Amino acid sequence: MRRMVRIGLAAALAGALVALTAMPAQAHQPVRLTAEDTTPSRGPLLVDGTVSYAVYADLSERGEKRGFRFRLSSGDPLRVEVLIRDESPANRLGKRKLPKVVIVAPDGSRTQMRITERTPFYEPYSGTTFLYLSRLSETAQAGTYQVWIRSRADVRVPLVVAVGYREVPGEVR
Secondary structure, eight states: OHHHHHHHHHHHHHHHHHHHHHSOOOOOEEEEOOTTOOSTTTSOEESOTTBOEEEEEEEOSTTOEEEEEEEEOTTOEEEEEEEEESOTTGGGOOGGGSOEEEEEOTTSOEEEOOOOOOEEEEETTTTEEEEEEEEEEEEOOSEEEEEEEEOOSSSOEEEEEEEOOBOSOOOBO
16 A cells, blocks of 8 residues: 555656646746836836846837836846847847937936847747847846836837846736
8 A cells, every 4th residue: 555655656746747847937027018108107117126027119210218117125136138129120220220228226327228239039939039239237226227218210129128037927017
């Protein structure tokens, strides 16, 4: 009897392990900015900025603005990446024509996300290839960060601002 219980328990554990490893890894939680999200205070608030979010902003006219906010605690890792879809005409734009992304820290200091790369990144969940344009990684201040996005071209630019690093569900307000 004991032997059967052990075999049953071992089979159940093996089945659970197989089920867990067969589950797909989670991708960034998507957040879509709309035309109404013209400033960080009008845009969504990502309650925990350590959670992995992909904030999508489709921009098509010069001067269009979008914004959102995220919160971090003192000492948290601040991770932000700016990407665009690797598709024409956006992938052929020069640095001065790509959207400008500025992060305002809780103390009021500003960081412009400088375009320093065009590294391809294939995202398997959507089957989309993106180009990394800029990345920021530093230690956070406590409080709410504001992200300002402004288009600088009259062409469609599907922009993504990735925030956070933890692949867990998050809250968006």
